[in-house]
Amino acid sequence: MAEHTEAAAYPVGLRLAGRRVVVLGAGQVAQRRLPALIAAGADVLLISPSATPSVEAMAEAGELRWERRRYRDGDFEGAWYALISTDDPAANEAASAEAEARRVWAVRSDDAAAASAWTPATGRSEGVTVAVLTGADPRRSAAVRDAVVEGLRDGSLAAPHYRSRADRPAVALVGGGPGDPDLITVRGRRLLAEADVVIADRLGPRDLLDELPPHVEVIDAAKIPYGRFMAQEAINNALIEHAKAGKAVVRLKGGDPYVFGRGMEEVQALAEHGITCTVVPGISSSISVPAAAGIPVTHRGVAHEFTVVSGHVRPDDPRSLADWEALARLRGTLVLLMAVENIAAIAETLVAHGRSPETPVAVVQEGTTAAQRRVDATLATAGERVKAEGIRPPAVIVIGDVVAVGPPVDR
Numbered sequence: 001m002a003e004h005t006e007a008a009a010y011p012v013g014l015r016l017a018g019r020r021v022v023v024l025g026a027g028q029v030a031q032r033r034l035p036a037l038i039a040a041g042a043d044v045l046l047i048s049p050s051a052t053p054s055v056e057a058m059a060e061a062g063e064l065r066w067e068r069r070r071y072r073d074g075d076f077e078g079a080w081y082a083l084i085s086t087d088d089p090a091a092n093e094a095a096s097a098e099a100e101a102r103r104v105w106a107v108r109s110d111d112a113a114a115a116s117a118w119t120p121a122t123g124r125s126e127g128v129t130v131a132v133l134t135g136a137d138p139r140r141s142a143a144v145r146d147a148v149v150e151g152l153r154d155g156s157l158a159a160p161h162y163r164s165r166a167d168r169p170a171v172a173l174v175g176g177g178p179g180d181p182d183l184i185t186v187r188g189r190r191l192l193a194e195a196d197v198v199i200a201d202r203l204g205p206r207d208l209l210d211e212l213p214p215h216v217e218v219i220d221a222a223k224i225p226y227g228r229f230m231a232q233e234a235i236n237n238a239l240i241e242h243a244k245a246g247k248a249v250v251r252l253k254g255g256d257p258y259v260f261g262r263g264m265e266e267v268q269a270l271a272e273h274g275i276t277c278t279v280v281p282g283i284s285s286s287i288s289v290p291a292a293a294g295i296p297v298t299h300r301g302v303a304h305e306f307t308v309v310s311g312h313v314r315p316d317d318p319r320s321l322a323d324w325e326a327l328a329r330l331r332g333t334l335v336l337l338m339a340v341e342n343i344a345a346i347a348e349t350l351v352a353h354g355r356s357p358e359t360p361v362a363v364v365q366e367g368t369t370a371a372q373r374r375v376d377a378t379l380a381t382a383g384e385r386v387k388a389e390g391i392r393p394p395a396v397i398v399i400g401d402v403v404a405v406g407p408p409v410d411r
């Protein structure tokens with residue numbers, strides 16, 4: 001065997017579902033490899049006197065069968081594949097010999113040159129499995145794997161779907177996160193890279209639009225030329241029109257599509273026209289913008305709840321669906337979106353219904369972007385501070401003791 005170790009390995013995808021795989025040893029190597037074997041549906045028999053807590057948890061969950069003992073000759077009976085990773089070189093040697101005799105492909109963690117199989121560096125992105133072997137340089141394998149997977153995920157590696165494009169939803173409603181282009185999900189970014197048409201909101205990661213190839217039609221939803229009340233209908237119509245034309249359409253929204261994002265209205269409008277749509281969640285500004293300004297929305301011993309409320313109408317407005325009296329009684333964190341204009345009335349109402357006027361308030365404008373700014377106040381002073389500081393939307397307003405728990409930040 002030894003003279004062949006430098007020969008190229010023959011790559012293959014093993015379909016292990018229901019097939020016996022024997023794993024010897026339950027240390028870090030096994031812990032890393034077991035999830036993929038389990039995910040492949042292998043009938044995993046683990047033989048080891050002890051195991052790491054994670055491996056123990058897999059056994060407890062019934063994901064594998066664990067025999068608490070050392071390796072003994074005959075353990076590879078009925079096996080298709082083996083992972084030899086005990087801390088006893090003699091046992092590894094003996095197990096290797098048994099695997100060879102039984103023609104069971106075996107990986108060895110202690111001596112790759114003595115093994116009959118090597119584990120590639122693997123990664124997955126949307127149905128593609130990437131497996132990289134470089135022989136003696138596992139770090140390089142991992143680096144190549146990372147480059148390919150990352151490229152597939154962010155779309156910088158052009159690999160269009162050929163077989164499945166027809167089955168994919170015509171429209172993707174993508175939550176773009178709060179603004180920083182790094183805070184979109186990998187799925188969102190990939191769909192964006194595969195789009196023919198992107199209909200984008202004013203909020204969200206607008207920098208990503210510059211990276212799109214020139215053939216992609218970018219429509220600014222804020223500029224769709226209809227009256228204010230028609231805007232949503234006009235956006236729906238644009239989505240429907242492009243989807244019907246067979247384009248891959250991405251509707252890019254700020255934050256999460258379903259947090260004050262009118263996402264479901266668009267899904268419903270598409271459904272009425274029989275157009276399929278996938279929804280990609282996004283990082284909502286309600287959590288990420290406070291975090292970017294050093295504010296946790298919960299903190300042990302300080303806040304056991306956080307409530308996200310729209311402040312786009314005043315508390316005394318008959319259209320308001322929020323129960324401000326009840327909100328004032330909460331002791332946890334209130335996160336207000338779209339509340340810049342009405343913060344004075346909201347703060348007054350909360351105080352009138354019992355929340356302390358000394359409750360800390362932080363206003364974070366354009367969070368996660370280069371223009372981010374934080375202004376601190378209390379419920380008693382919030383209205384006047386917002387005005388005096390010239391705070392403008394978009395801003396997230398956080399009310400509660402969590403505002404004061406973090407270390408001092410640049411404000």
Ligand SMILES: C[S@@+](CC[C@H](N)C(=O)[O-])C[C@H]1O[C@@H](n2cnc3c(N)ncnc32)[C@H](O)[C@@H]1O
Pocket residue numbers: 178179203204254255256257258259260261283284285286289336337338339364365366367368369393394395396
């Ligand atoms: C129509 S709502 C959409 C919320 C969005 N779907 C989300 O999950 O973040 C718009 C409001 O979100 C908040 N917002 C969104 N992005 C923001 C950001 N980068 N900085 C501060 N506030 C933001 C503001 O309160 C803004 O008025």
